[in-house]
Amino acid sequence: MLVPSQSVAENVVLGLREMGFTLNPRRIEAEVERLGEQYGLPVDPRAKVWQLSVGEQQRVEIVKMLYRGARILILDEPTAVLTPQEAEQLFRTLRAMTADGKTVIFISHKLDEVLSIADRITVLRNGRTVATVGQPA
Numbered sequence: 001m002l003v004p005s006q007s008v009a010e011n012v013v014l015g016l017r018e019m020g021f022t023l024n025p026r027r028i029e030a031e032v033e034r035l036g037e038q039y040g041l042p043v044d045p046r047a048k049v050w051q052l053s054v055g056e057q058q059r060v061e062i063v064k065m066l067y068r069g070a071r072i073l074i075l076d077e078p079t080a081v082l083t084p085q086e087a088e089q090l091f092r093t094l095r096a097m098t099a100d101g102k103t104v105i106f107i108s109h110k111l112d113e114v115l116s117i118a119d120r121i122t123v124l125r126n127g128r129t130v131a132t133v134g135q136p137a
Helices: 008-013 025-039 054-067 084-099 111-117
Strands: 072-076 103-107 120-125 128-134
Touching (some): 025 084, 054 084
Parallel strands (some): 072 103
Antiparallel strands (some): 120 128
16 A cells, blocks of 8 residues: 555655665665666656556556565556556556566456466456466466
8 A cells, every 4th residue: 555645765665674764765766766767667756646646656556566576466457447558558567577587467357458468368267267378387
């Protein structure tokens, strides 16, 4: 969960144990910007979260996980609140992340989206695997 009254950079480091009591805001902001540029997730690290669109807030959540070194991201219906343009940008980001060796689990009911980005698809029905298609990991 993001804290609306805090900046993007503050939200990214919120709760990190290794941060301690003193922060280097410029270093954190620079790293947030670098991650955003690297993965196509542009967001102003100094902006307050309440000022951001839903799509931008989603970017902050992803940058937050990348900042923490996540190698596996699980995205549950990530395009549900995005415009078609924002969804396409997210797909470019996911492709960049997988090209960088990260694993992305993309959960969606939108079959066209899944078919456009997935290497492997598993269909579940009533909590059971119905079929898996694509290349094994």
